Every structure is written in C-alpha cells, then in structure tokens.
Amino acid sequence: MTVFSYQALYNFTESVFLAMGCSAADATTATKVLIAADLRGIDSHGVARLSGYVRLWEAGRINATPNIHVVHETPSTAVVDGGAGLGLVVAPYAMQIAIDKAKQVGTGWVSVKNSNHFGIAGYHAMMALEHDMIGMAMTNASALVAPTFSSEKMLGTNPIAVAIPAGNEPPFVADMATTTAANGKLEILQRKNADAPLGWVQDAKGNDVTDANILKKGGALLPLGSDREHGSHKGYALGSIVDIFSAVLSGGSYGPWAPPFPAYIPLPQNMPGEGLGHFFGAMRIDAFRPAQDFKSNMDHWIQRFRNATPINPAQKVLIPGDPEREAHTARMQTGIPIVEPVVLDLKEVGARFGIQL
Amino acid sequence: MTVFSYQALYNFTESVFLAMGCSAADATTATKVLIAADLRGIDSHGVARLSGYVRLWEAGRINATPNIHVVHETPSTAVVDGGAGLGLVVAPYAMQIAIDKAKQVGTGWVSVKNSNHFGIAGYHAMMALEHDMIGMAMTNASALVAPTFSSEKMLGTNPIAVAIPAGNEPPFVADMATTTAANGKLEILQRKNADAPLGWVQDAKGNDVTDANILKKGGALLPLGSDREHGSHKGYALGSIVDIFSAVLSGGSYGPWAPPFPAYIPLPQNMPGEGLGHFFGAMRIDAFRPAQDFKSNMDHWIQRFRNATPINPAQKVLIPGDPEREAHTARMQTGIPIVEPVVLDLKEVGARFGIQL
Numbered sequence: 001m002t003v004f005s006y007q008a009l010y011n012f013t014e015s016v017f018l019a020m021g022c023s024a025a026d027a028t029t030a031t032k033v034l035i036a037a038d039l040r041g042i043d044s045h046g047v048a049r050l051s052g053y054v055r056l057w058e059a060g061r062i063n064a065t066p067n068i069h070v071v072h073e074t075p076s077t078a079v080v081d082g083g084a085g086l087g088l089v090v091a092p093y094a095m096q097i098a099i100d101k102a103k104q105v106g107t108g109w110v111s112v113k114n115s116n117h118f119g120i121a122g123y124h125a126m127m128a129l130e131h132d133m134i135g136m137a138m139t140n141a142s143a144l145v146a147p148t149f150s151s152e153k154m155l156g157t158n159p160i161a162v163a164i165p166a167g168n169e170p171p172f173v174a175d176m177a178t179t180t181a182a183n184g185k186l187e188i189l190q191r192k193n194a195d196a197p198l199g200w201v202q203d204a205k206g207n208d209v210t211d212a213n214i215l216k217k218g219g220a221l222l223p224l225g226s227d228r229e230h231g232s233h234k235g236y237a238l239g240s241i242v243d244i245f246s247a248v249l250s251g252g253s254y255g256p257w258a259p260p261f262p263a264y265i266p267l268p269q270n271m272p273g274e275g276l277g278h279f280f281g282a283m284r285i286d287a288f289r290p291a292q293d294f295k296s297n298m299d300h301w302i303q304r305f306r307n308a309t310p311i312n313p314a315q316k317v318l319i320p321g322d323p324e325r326e327a328h329t330a331r332m333q334t335g336i337p338i339v340e341p342v343v344l345d346l347k348e349v350g351a352r353f354g355i356q357l
Numbered sequence: 358m359t360v361f362s363y364q365a366l367y368n369f370t371e372s373v374f375l376a377m378g379c380s381a382a383d384a385t386t387a388t389k390v391l392i393a394a395d396l397r398g399i400d401s402h403g404v405a406r407l408s409g410y411v412r413l414w415e416a417g418r419i420n421a422t423p424n425i426h427v428v429h430e431t432p433s434t435a436v437v438d439g440g441a442g443l444g445l446v447v448a449p450y451a452m453q454i455a456i457d458k459a460k461q462v463g464t465g466w467v468s469v470k471n472s473n474h475f476g477i478a479g480y481h482a483m484m485a486l487e488h489d490m491i492g493m494a495m496t497n498a499s500a501l502v503a504p505t506f507s508s509e510k511m512l513g514t515n516p517i518a519v520a521i522p523a524g525n526e527p528p529f530v531a532d533m534a535t536t537t538a539a540n541g542k543l544e545i546l547q548r549k550n551a552d553a554p555l556g557w558v559q560d561a562k563g564n565d566v567t568d569a570n571i572l573k574k575g576g577a578l579l580p581l582g583s584d585r586e587h588g589s590h591k592g593y594a595l596g597s598i599v600d601i602f603s604a605v606l607s608g609g610s611y612g613p614w615a616p617p618f619p620a621y622i623p624l625p626q627n628m629p630g631e632g633l634g635h636f637f638g639a640m641r642i643d644a645f646r647p648a649q650d651f652k653s654n655m656d657h658w659i660q661r662f663r664n665a666t667p668i669n670p671a672q673k674v675l676i677p678g679d680p681e682r683e684a685h686t687a688r689m690q691t692g693i694p695i696v697e698p699v700v701l702d703l704k705e706v707g708a709r710f711g712i713q714l
Contacts, residue, residue, distance in 0.1 A: 074463030106431030174594035206668030237531035309509035311563030
C-alpha cells in the first residue's frame, strides 16, 4: 500500500490522458471524474482502471479525439453519440445537456450510445446538485450478471446513481450496482484469498458458491436480492431497466453484447448497436415546488432518518452518500491509499509514456 | 376459496364506489385499477383492499368527490394535489398529465400529494404503452420497513413500476416493492400459519426472525437485499428515492409520517406534508429514436433474454411482467379466485350499502 496525495495522482493521470492525445479540456474532465472514485473510496473505479482505458485506446476501441454529438433531440430529451470516446468525457458532456434542458423545460433526459466506461455514476448525477436539480446517471456494462433462473451472464453490474440536494444537510447520493455486491468487492476478496458470502455469486451451472474467483471459471455475479426467494428477480429487473434506458433507447449495444472493458477480450459478434450506453436525467426542483421548501423538507427527512432507532447504538442509521463523503474528506486530508498491484500497474502505464508517478 | 368472473367483481366493486358517492367516471376508473390487481395475480392489492378504502372514506380520510388539480407546472413537469381522493382515481389523472406533456416536449413527470393508496403501480405505468411511451409509477406508503441498521420502521414498501413497449413481443413490465418480499406475500404465509424465510423480516430489536406475524409485534419488513452484507442499503436507498420523489417533491407526507392504510390507525402527529405521494413519468420513445427501431431492438432483447441458458431446463428465464400477464389471461378465462376471509369482507361491505356480491 502506498499513499498518494490527490494532487500527485491528479497530475499523473492528467499527463497520461494528455499523452493519449486527449485535448487539455478533455484530459482535465477525465482526470476529475476518474479520481473522484478514489477520493470517494470506490477504489475499483479510479486509477485502478487507468491502464484499462489506455489498453482500450491502444486497441483502437477508445478514440482520444472523439466527435461527440447530439443525434436527435426534443425540448426535454436527446440522444448523444459518444464517438467511441472516453466515457469519462462523454458522460459529463451528456449530463450537461440534461441540465441545460432542465433549465429550459423543467427536466432533461439524455441517452448515450457509442461510449465507454464512465467511472462512477455518482459523479455525473452529482453535477445536477449545484443547479438545485436532482441528478440521475446509469450505464450498462459488459455481462457479468446472471438473471434469475439463468446460468448465463446477460447483464453488467449496471449501476444507478441518484443525487438529491438538501439545504444545510449534505446531499442524498445513492450510487449502487444493481447486483448484491459490486464486482470491486469481489476483487478485494480475491486479493485477500478470502471467500465471498453465499448469495454474491454462482458457479457456471448456477449453484450457490463462495469462491471469489468463480467469475474466471464461468460463474456469475447475482442480481440484488441474491435468489428468487429474496427478490433477485427485482435486481434482475433493475439491471434490465438500466440496460434498456442506456443502450436500447440510444442505439447502443445491450445485454450480453455490451463491449467488455478488458481490451484482451474481443468485441462480441453481431453487436446490435454501437458501444456502451448511458442514461442521464436532471429534474429542476423548482419545476415542482420552491427549492427552499423542498430543501427544508429534505433536511428534515435526513435528520429524521439519521435519528431512527439503531439496532446497535454504536452504528447509527446512515444516509446514502455518507460513507463516500467521509472518505472524500479524509482522503483529501491524508491522501489516497493505493494497493501495490495498482501502483505497479500505474508505473507501467507511466513508463509507456515516459511519465513519472 | 370462491371463484368470481371478472364481470361479477367489476359490477360489485363499481356499485360500491358509486354508493360511496364517486362520480360514474371515477367509479369506473377506480374499479378498473383495483381489479387489474386481481386479474394480474397481485391479490393483496385488489378487491381485498376494497373494505379498507370504504373505511377510510367513512373516517373522512378519503373524499369521494375530490378537487384534483394541478398546483404548479412547467412544460415537462407538474405537481398535482389529489384532493384527498381515491389514489385509484388520482393516479390515472396524474399519469395522463405525464403522457400529455410527453406528447408535447418528449417526457412528462408528475409528483402528487394529498392522495391515498393507488392500487398496483404497474397499472399506471402501463398507461404509457399504447402511446409508444415508457411509463413509470411509484408511491410512498405507511412505514413497515426498517432501513439498514435501524430497528424502527421508517419507509413503506414503496413500489417502483416501469413499463416498456416492445414490437411483436409483449411489453416489459416490472412492478416491485423495494423490499425483499412484498407485504402481500407475508399475508399469504400468515393465513397458512407458515414461517417466512430468513431475510424477509426482523423483530422489534432488529434480530433476523422467521415469524410471519412479527409486524404485529413491532417487527419490520427488510429492504431488498435483506442485510448489509447482501445489499440491504441498496433496497433502503431505492425505497428512500421513491419516498422523496413521491412525497418530498410534491409536498406530501413522507417517511414515518406517511398516512396509514388501516382506518383504525390514527394519522401520525405533526405530519410534514399532505397525504400520500406518488410519482409518474412518461418518455416518448421517438423523442430518442424511431419507435420502430426501438421496438425491434426490444423484441430482440426479450427473445435473447428468454433464451438465456436456464439453470434448470424446466424453468426458463422470465421477462418482467410474464407471470402477471399469464395470470391476466387465465383469470379472464376461468375467473378470479378469492379466499374466504376476503369474500366475507366483501359481503360485509356489500351489506353496508345494500349491494349483493
């Protein structure tokens, strides 16, 4: 484990994106989005993925100077073609369109095709907060998840993020994979050589197992709910809704045809659409009721839930976004711990471009 | 168990709503919405609740001739005051506004306050389908659910429904409580004197238990995910989002202050808003891409998922909405089975108004 300052990781990452040929503005955006994950404690989606983006670029599957453009629009909607660019750049572009439309007609909804992985969904949803808007972001991803009754991987971990402004309280920020556990949590267990709890994964035949390495052996992550008796059909439905809003509504590549993140895995045959898909929403609070009234009620909501009777007095009830905000504050102060395999990986990427970490 | 024809239940229910003083149009709407639950096999939300609506009306908490009206609007949004009317009538009114706005500017989003229980969320979401729109519906409800780490009930079962049109295939219709199991499933176990699986409920202190009657003893339903290790914080976040979109955005009464359905339970003290809240959305498909292209991709999506490799060849992978659609077809043909306690309850309601079942 090595601890890096935010600024050190920022400078390194921005240099890598610039070396890939990104414009200065795009390199800045991509860096901010990527490192937001490390700051918020979602280590699987931050600089740990930087080498993956570089390899996709080397493989010609990411365009560093994409032609990102609106394909079709109405007053409250748009479809954006991401030009095979970095999702880290495409997503803020599309979310900004949603925000601009919300300014005009109350809400804005943007579906995106021909993109790539966009970092943490929460970053994009949170862009709405400073405008007194509710923000939403979701994305499809390559298939790691088996629907209820299926032994075949059909869906990505397909996250949903919703950011809701409050007044004096910090905002409500939910950012969740639609699986029982995010893939990043499985990777942590793999590094520790530890077992996964029952209900996280199944083997290639669909049996419940605890092997944290089972995905490499044909196994699958389970939808939120784990099994039919505990509502896995609901997690499967949520992941499907994300897939359809992100990729069917935009003309992206959906379900088991979503393009894989590892560049060594070939693209699926007969892809029914272009690239990965995302979906963004922005709703202006005062398109419903005065923002001050809403925020005052949100403060009241948050305070009431925070003070719900705890099962264990030592563990108070949390508001979605609390752990990530606390990680952000701590890591800005004391730095961002990076595990050694990722440090080595970053150094390799740096060496590729002659950039020092 | 007695089996009734759709028409017999329809005529009886409509007569009850007319006897309560509903207009002919409102009685028709309320009846269609209520019995849609029985047809779709969601027995807990159909005529089993008719006496509950009548008792709320007797208690002055439902107004049979409500002044339902728009409080505020923008081109893509509205807030509706339900006038303390039947949710079964308020919800289709509000969903129609969402559809009308989607016709104009691509999408429509309506938050509702001062309403009551609205039957099954799926009915309202499905109103969008015939317009080649995606429909969404959600509602808050009285607190039965304990957030992660809480022994206190803070949220309702807060369902989310999303209906998505296809071409030759039937539509995708997800309609789910944001809990591990809907309260109706617990009621079925109560009638059978059977235990609940671990992960559905907890006791008053927050211990995992299997007692299907535990809610009457201070216990709570668990959010989708069951426990922290299996993602209950995600189910808690989803239920919270439904609560906020439905009741904080509209000015309804949220969280533990949501008004209870049983008329014998007094209204909460210091309610922060008016009545129950709902949230509806409609997105015109061709505000994103040509409807025929989308529907053709949806047919492809549905066929691919239906043919995912099953764990057990005898149980194929289902598409959300399949079981409910099959129940609808079967019950229109062979009738709707009603358990005896509900038959007795309906007969009592009928006697109250001099209506024969």
